[in-house]
Amino acid sequence: MRATPYVRVDPEIVDRNIVAMQAFCDSRGIALRPHVKTHKSAEIAARQLAAGAVGLSVATVGEAEAFADQVAAAGKDLFLAYPVAADVPRVRAVAARVPLVVGVDSVEGVRRAADSGVAVSVEIDSGLARSGVAPQDAAALAEAARALGVPVRGVFTFPGHGYGVGRTRADAAADEARTLRAAAAGLRATGVDDVVLSGGCTPTAALTGAGVTELRPGVYVLMDAGQLALGAATYDQVALTVRATVVSDAVTGQVVLDAGAKLLGMDRPAFVDGHGLLPDYPRARIARIWEHHGVVEVPDGAARPRLGERVTVVPNHVCATVNLVDELVAGDEVWPVTARGRNT
Amino acid sequence: MRATPYVRVDPEIVDRNIVAMQAFCDSRGIALRPHVKTHKSAEIAARQLAAGAVGLSVATVGEAEAFADQVAAAGKDLFLAYPVAADVPRVRAVAARVPLVVGVDSVEGVRRAADSGVAVSVEIDSGLARSGVAPQDAAALAEAARALGVPVRGVFTFPGHGYGVGRTRADAAADEARTLRAAAAGLRATGVDDVVLSGGCTPTAALTGAGVTELRPGVYVLMDAGQLALGAATYDQVALTVRATVVSDAVTGQVVLDAGAKLLGMDRPAFVDGHGLLPDYPRARIARIWEHHGVVEVPDGAARPRLGERVTVVPNHVCATVNLVDELVAGDEVWPVTARGRNT
Numbered sequence: 001m002r003a004t005p006y007v008r009v010d011p012e013i014v015d016r017n018i019v020a021m022q023a024f025c026d027s028r029g030i031a032l033r034p035h036v037k038t039h040k041s042a043e044i045a046a047r048q049l050a051a052g053a054v055g056l057s058v059a060t061v062g063e064a065e066a067f068a069d070q071v072a073a074a075g076k077d078l079f080l081a082y083p084v085a086a087d088v089p090r091v092r093a094v095a096a097r098v099p100l101v102v103g104v105d106s107v108e109g110v111r112r113a114a115d116s117g118v119a120v121s122v123e124i125d126s127g128l129a130r131s132g133v134a135p136q137d138a139a140a141l142a143e144a145a146r147a148l149g150v151p152v153r154g155v156f157t158f159p160g161h162g163y164g165v166g167r168t169r170a171d172a173a174a175d176e177a178r179t180l181r182a183a184a185a186g187l188r189a190t191g192v193d194d195v196v197l198s199g200g201c202t203p204t205a206a207l208t209g210a211g212v213t214e215l216r217p218g219v220y221v222l223m224d225a226g227q228l229a230l231g232a233a234t235y236d237q238v239a240l241t242v243r244a245t246v247v248s249d250a251v252t253g254q255v256v257l258d259a260g261a262k263l264l265g266m267d268r269p270a271f272v273d274g275h276g277l278l279p280d281y282p283r284a285r286i287a288r289i290w291e292h293h294g295v296v297e298v299p300d301g302a303a304r305p306r307l308g309e310r311v312t313v314v315p316n317h318v319c320a321t322v323n324l325v326d327e328l329v330a331g332d333e334v335w336p337v338t339a340r341g342r343n344t
Numbered sequence: 345m346r347a348t349p350y351v352r353v354d355p356e357i358v359d360r361n362i363v364a365m366q367a368f369c370d371s372r373g374i375a376l377r378p379h380v381k382t383h384k385s386a387e388i389a390a391r392q393l394a395a396g397a398v399g400l401s402v403a404t405v406g407e408a409e410a411f412a413d414q415v416a417a418a419g420k421d422l423f424l425a426y427p428v429a430a431d432v433p434r435v436r437a438v439a440a441r442v443p444l445v446v447g448v449d450s451v452e453g454v455r456r457a458a459d460s461g462v463a464v465s466v467e468i469d470s471g472l473a474r475s476g477v478a479p480q481d482a483a484a485l486a487e488a489a490r491a492l493g494v495p496v497r498g499v500f501t502f503p504g505h506g507y508g509v510g511r512t513r514a515d516a517a518a519d520e521a522r523t524l525r526a527a528a529a530g531l532r533a534t535g536v537d538d539v540v541l542s543g544g545c546t547p548t549a550a551l552t553g554a555g556v557t558e559l560r561p562g563v564y565v566l567m568d569a570g571q572l573a574l575g576a577a578t579y580d581q582v583a584l585t586v587r588a589t590v591v592s593d594a595v596t597g598q599v600v601l602d603a604g605a606k607l608l609g610m611d612r613p614a615f616v617d618g619h620g621l622l623p624d625y626p627r628a629r630i631a632r633i634w635e636h637h638g639v640v641e642v643p644d645g646a647a648r649p650r651l652g653e654r655v656t657v658v659p660n661h662v663c664a665t666v667n668l669v670d671e672l673v674a675g676d677e678v679w680p681v682t683a684r685g686r687n688t
Contacts, residue, residue, distance in 0.1 A: 003405070003431050003688045037635060059636045061347070082636060085591040085602060085652060087347050105594040108651055123594075130637055131592035131600050160634065247429040248475035250449040250467075256475050258429055262667055263687050266610035290504065291381060291663055292403045292426060292687065293474055307452055308429060319635055323606055323668070326685055341670055343607050343636065344347045 002329065004245040004310060005259040007321060009222070009330040013239035014044060017221050021205065022051045025215060030208065033057050033079060033198070035218030038319045040339035041328065042070055044221060049074045057081045057216040062342030064094045072098040079198070081156060081216060083109050083123060083131055091116040101153045105132050110144045119151035121198060122187070126157040126179040127172060135179040139186030146190065154196030155183040156216075162204040165230065165271050169203045176200075177209025184211070203232040224318035225277045226269060235279060240328070242276070242313040242321065244294065249307045257286070257294035259313055264289060265320030277314040281305060286313070346673065348589040348654060349603040351665060353566070353674040357583035358388060361565050365549065366395045369559060374552065377401050377423060377542070379562030382663045384683035385672065386414055388565060393418045401425045401560040406686030408438045416442040423542070425500060425560060427453050427467060427475055435460040445497045449476050454488045463495035465542060466531070470501040470523040471516060479523040483530030490534065498540030499527040500560075506548040509574065509615050513547045520544075521553025528555070547576040568662035569621045570613060579623060584672070586620070586657040586665065588638065593651045601630070601638035603657055608633060609664030621658040625649060630657070 025032040034048045035057040045056060045067060055076040058064045064080050071078050077099035084091065084102050094100055095118045104110050105123040113120045122141045125132035133141065138155055145152045157180060162172030180197040187195050200208060200215030202223075208215060219227055222240040227233035244259035264276050266289070275286040275294060283302035288295040294313070298304035305311050315321040322328070328335045369376040378392045379401040389400060389411060399420040402408045408424050415422050421443035428435065428446050438444055439462045448454050449467040457464045466485045469476035477485065482499055489496045501524060506516030524541040531539050544552060544559030546567075552559060563571055566584040571577035588603035608620050610633070619630040619638060627646035632639040638657070642648035649655045659665040666672070672679045 003434070004429070005687055083591045083594075083600075085348070085589040090347070105592050106651060125595055129595050129598075130632070130634065130639055131594055133594045245429040247427045248449050250427075250475055250477045251469055251473050254473075256427075259687075261611070261664065262685075266612070266664065267605070268610070288474070290474065291667075295474055307450060320605065320610065323635075324685060325687075341606075341668060343349055343603075343669075 004243050005263050006243055007263070007325045007328050008241050008243055009328045009335065010239050011330050013237065014221055015047060017223065017237055017239060018047050018051045021217065021220050022053070024206065026052065028208065030212060031214040033214055033216050034221065035059070035081070035216050036063060036067060036339065038218035038322065039221055040322055040337045040342070041335050042067070042338045043330070043335040045070060048221070049076060054214070055079065060342055060344060061087050061090050061094065062344050063339045064100065065090070066339035066342055068094050068097040077101070079121065084112070088112055088115045091118060103156060104141060107141065107144045110141060110148060110150055114148040114150050119153050120145055121153045121156045121196065122183065124155055124157045124179055124183045126159050127175040128158060128160040130158070130160065132157055135182035136186060138183035139190050142187045142190045142192055152187060152192045154198060155180055155187060156198035158201060159199060159204050160201060162201060163230065163269060169230065169232065170207050173204040173207035174209055176204060177211050181211040202227055203230050219318055222318045225314045225316045226267070226272055228277065228314070229272045238314055240318050240321070242315055244311055244313055246305045246307050246309050246311065254295050254297050255305055255307070257296060257311065257313070258292060259294050260289045260292045262291045263321060263324055264294065264313065264315045265317055265324065267317035267320050272316050276316055278311055279314060280312060348587050349607050350587050351607070351669045351672050352585050352587055353672045353679065354583050355674050357581065358565055359391060361567065361581055361583060362391050362395045365561065365564050366397070368550065370396065372552065374556060375558040377558055377560050378565065379403070379425070379560050380407060380411055380683065382562035382666065383565055384666055384681045385679050386411070386682045387674070387679040389414060392565070393420060398558070399423065404686055404688060405431050405434050405438065406688050407683045408444065409434070410683035410686055412438050412441040421445070423465065428456070432456055432459045435462060447500060448485060451485065451488045454485060454492060454494055458492040458494050463497050464489055465497045465500045465540065466527065468499055468501045468523055468527045470503050471519040472502060472504040474502070474504065476501060479526035480530060482527035483534050486531045486534045486536055496531060496536045498542060499524055499531060500542035503543060503545060503548050506545060507574065507613060513574065513576065514551050517548040517551035517553055520548060521555050525555045546571055547574050563662055566662045569658045569660045570611070570616055572621065572658070573616045582658055584662050584665070586659055588655055588657055590649045590651050590653050590655065598639050598641050599649055599651070601640060601655065601657070602636060603638050604633045604636045606635045607665060607668055608638065608657065608659045609661055609668065611661035611664050616660050620660055622655055623658060624656060
C-alpha cells in the first residue's frame with residue numbers, strides 16, 4: 001500500500017472533463033487551448049491534444065520548453081500567455097522547435113518579441129487589474145509590432161475577476177467578451193487580419209460571450225474545492241484528490257491528517273471554507289494547517305475518521321497541489337509532473 | 345545573467361545565523377537540533393552539524409531518508425518530530441542507517457515504534473492544540489512504551505501558538521517550559537532516566553524557559569517576512585530572498601513581478617501585510633498574487649521599480665518557498681534542495 005500523503009488522479013474523470021470541455025468549445029465554434037500550468041503533465045497534455053485542442057497555453061518559458069516537442073509532434077502550437085520579460089535566447093530556441101506566440105502588454109515586450117523572432121498576442125485587462133493594457137490601447141501595440149515586423153495573432157485576457165460568487169462569473173465573462181471585441185476592433189483598424197480573441201478560465205468558460213474565438217481554461221481537467229465552492233464544478237468532475245492518513249487524535253474534537261500545506265497548498269480564497277474538503281466526511285472541516293499537519297474539526301455527533309484511517313481530500317487549488325509533487329498516481333500508472341517548478 | 349524568478353541564499357548570513365543560534369544554545373546549556381524542513385539542504389545541514397548541532401530534526405520519513413547518511417557520518421542522530429502513522433519497514437530501514445527517535449502521541453504510535461525498533465519521544469500539546477497529549481497523559485504513553493520494550497528519550501512540543509504578536513511569543517515560551525517540565529516529571533515517575541525536554545521554534549527560541557534541554561528551530565537559519573513581522577528577526581538575518589523581474593506596468597498605480605504563488609507561496613498569516621517584502625522599496629506592497637504574477641502597489645510619489653528592473657523579495661514563509669524550488673543560488677554555488685517534496 002502506497003505511503004501517504006500522495007496525490008491521486010482518476011484517468012477516467014480526466015478524460016470525461018477533457019471530452020466535455022472540447023465538446024462545449026466545438027459546439028460554440030471556439031478553439032480550445034488548455035493551460036498546462038494546472039497539470040504540468042505530458043500525459044494529460046497528450047489527451048487534450050488528441051481530443052482536439054488547437055495547441056497548449058503555457059505560463060513560463062520553462063513550461064514552453066517542457067511541452068515544445070510534444071506539441072510540435074502533434075502539428076500544433078504554443079501560446080505563452082504571459083508578458084515575458086527577458087530570455088530572448090531561450091524564447092528563440094523554443095520558437096525553433098514549435099510555432100510560438102508570446103503575450104505582450106508593453107512596447108518593450110514587442111521589442112523583445114522582435115528580437116526573439118516570435119509572433120505576439122496583445123494582453124488586455126478585462127477587469128482583473130493585473131496585467132494587460134486597456135482595450136483601446138491594444139491598437140498602439142499592434143502598430144508597434146507592425147513597425148518592427150512582428151506578426152500579431154490577436155488579443156487575449158484572463159477574466160480572473162470571475163473567481164467569486166453570485167453574479168461575478170457571468171459579469172466577468174461579459175467583461176471578457178466586450179473588452180476582447182473592443183480591442184480586436186482596434187487591431188483590425190490597424191490592418192491585422194484574422195484576429196484571435198482569446199479568453200477563458202474555468203469558472204467563466206461555460207458563460208463565454210459572443211465573439212470570443214479561443215479559450216484557455218486550465219483547472220477544468222482536474223477541478224478542485226475552489227471550483228466546487230464557485231459552482232463551476234460538481235463532485236463527479238473532481239479528478240484529483242490527496243490521500244492522507246489520520247496521524248493524531250490526541251486533542252479533543254479533532255483529528256490530524258498527514259497532509260498539510262506542503263501538499264494542499266495555502267490557497268484559501270474568500271469563497272472557500274477551510275483548507276480542502278473531505279467528501280466522505282461532509283461535516284468535517286480542515287480548519288487549520290501547518291506544513292505537514294491538517295487539523296480536521298468534526299462537530300459532536302458527526303462521523304469522524306479514526307486514527308490510522310486513510311481519507312480523501314479535495315484541495316482548494318489544484319494548480320498549487322500539482323506543483324508540490326513530482327508524480328501523480330493515476331490508477332495503475334504514475335504520471336510524472338513533467339514541468340513541476342518550471343517558474344522561469 | 346540568471347533568468348528570474350529564482351531563489352537566492354547568502355551563505356555568509358546563513359553561517360552567521362547558525363553561529364548565533366548555536367552560541368545562544370551553548371550559553372544556556374541547551375542542545376540544538378535544527379529542523380531541516382526549512383532548508384531541506386544537505387549544504388546547510390552540514391554547516392549546522394559542523395557548528396555543534398547534536399543532530400537534526402525531520403518532519404517525514406522521506407526527510408529522514410534524505411539526511412540519514414549525512415547525520416550518521418557526523419556521528420549524530422535524527423529525531424522524527426512527528427506522530428508517524430505507518431511505514432514500519434521504511435522507519436526500520438532508516439534506523440538501520442542512523443540512530444532514530446520518533447514522535448508518538450498515541451498507544452498505536454508506540455506499537456508501531458516497537459515494530460520499527462526505534463526509540464520514542466512523547467509529544468505533548470503546550471497550547472497550539474494540534475497534536476500531542478496533555479502533559480499529565482505523557483506518563484501513560486511512557487508506561488505503554490516500557491511494556492513493549494521501547495526506549496523513551498523524553499518529551500517534546502511545538503509551541504507554535506508563539507506565532508503571533510504582542511505577548512504571544514513570551515506566553516508560548518512559558519507554556520512550553522511549564523508543560524514540558526510537567527510531562528517530564530510524569531516520565532521520571534515511571535522510571536525514565538535522562539529525560540530530554542525538547543521544544544522550540546524560531547519565534548520562541550530566544551525566550552526559552554527553564555528546564556528545556558533541547559531546541560528544534562528551523563526558520564532561524566534563513567529567516568523570512570513572517571519572522572520580521574513577529575519581531576523575531578532583523579533584516580540583516582534574512583539569508584534567503586527571491587529575485588524577480590518587473591514584467592508589466594500596464595495597469596496604473598502598480599507593477600507586476602514574475603514571482604507569484606508558485607515561488608512566494610500563499611502563506612499569509614494575520615500578522616503579515618501582503619505577500620512578501622521589497623527591502624529596496626519599503627513603501628511598496630505585494631498586494632495580490634497569482635501563480636506567476638505578484639502585483640506590487642506603490643503609493644503616489646513613492647519610488648517604484650521600473651519595467652524590466654530586477655528586484656529582491658523577502659517571502660512570507662521561507663519553508664514554503666524552499667519547497668517550491670529544486671535549487672538555491674548561493675553566491676557562486678548552487679545548492680540542491682535535497683529533500684524537496686519529501687512529504688511522505
